[in-house]
């Protein structure tokens with residue numbers, strides 16, 4: 001089959017590789033009809049997260065048709081159309097039973113490695129380093145889905161791939177980011193990053209009833225999409241984020257702040273990001289936490305910081321004193337995808353939201369390597385790439 005494989009920094013190739021086979025009774029083999037490139041894939045593309053090996057198959061946002069099921073898999077049958085969440089879940093462990101799916105205790109087959117790095121292992125993830133299982137990803141013609149009876153979401157034929165594909169990740173991710181803010185009707189929610197995750201966080205915050213939603217980025221078409229979704233926008237190249245956020249909140253700061261940027265933050269107007277770049281370049285720091293610093297500084301006391309943006313390792317000069325003394329709540333995590341998908345699928349079916357708004361590029365798998373670069377460079381108005389293997 002054809003698959004997009006990582007061969008090193010900025011080197012993704014569409015290769016021919018062996019087809020996957022059933023390895024366990026609960027597995028299923030999915031023929032991928034649509035898959036997408038995520039901002040999280042860019043962290044691997046840019047080689048900021050350790051644990052990817054040359055030849056690893058990329059991708060964790062995908063859907064398709066069930067081709068084959070293992071003998072213990074009683075829930076799925078050949079021909080079912082399913083969306084596959086990026087978090088692999090057993091559905092039975094203590095964390096899965098509590099709905100904490102992204103920290104499933106059984107799905108990371110390299111658990112010992114992650115236990116060492118993090119103290120306790122999170123769930124296994126598709127196409128996302130050997131620290132989270134080294135599972136071949138979904139930017140491919142076929143994928144083996146472990147514990148497929150627990151994770152897969154069956155989707156109705158009445159909805160297009162483009163409408164349901166993002167249930168695999170970015171829609172529940174933006175939703176969870178907003179839900180974790182416990183939005184109240186008087187709240188201002190400020191969202192850093194108007195990439196795909198930021199776009200879904202904006203629409204989720206609006207759906208959850210925030211009084212004012214403010215989006216921060218510097219890419220014009222992303223800011224325009226944010227405004228179309230109901231946000232006021234701030235271009236961080238053009239003005240001071242902190243001054244404008246204070247001005248929009250009577251000097252008090254936003255009650256709720258969402259970091260939809262993560263470890264590769266840019267900042268043209270601040271000295272701290274130059275410092276981060278220098279330290280990151282000589283490996284004294286793994287991540288660039290400019291957005292986290294800005295959120296801690298500007299957030300209203302007793303407010304909440306919600307962080308869907310991915311961080312990999314060690315952060316420098318995070319003003320923890322301000323966080324503590326202002327009494328801020330910090331909420332984080334890879335998304336507990338299956339916790340939200342029944343509700344979100346219903347909202348799509350009822351026409352409350354059509355997630356396909358975010359797609360700017362719909363291409364073949366062969367064009368994937370080029371699309372990684374286009375998405376990374378934000379060329380050609382690129383916001384979200386969908387590929388058809």
Ligand code: NAD
Pocket residue numbers: 038039040041042043169170173192193194195196197198216217218219222236260261262263264265266267290291307308309310311333334335
């Ligand atoms: P993306 O790279 O397309 O978007 C990031 C956006 O942040 C870009 O538009 C960029 O211009 C903007 N940005 C950079 N520096 C900024 C700054 N200082 N202030 C404001 N905006 C800034 O990525 P995406 O697909 O939207 O993903 C966003 C983040 O969410 C990534 O870190 C990704 O890994 C993470 N993510 C997390 C989960 C999860 O489960 N928690 C799931 C999916 C994605």
Ligand code: ZN
Pocket residue numbers: 038039040041060061086169170
């Ligand atoms: Zn993702």
Ligand code: ZN
Pocket residue numbers: 089090091092093094095096097103104105106107
């Ligand atoms: Zn589990």
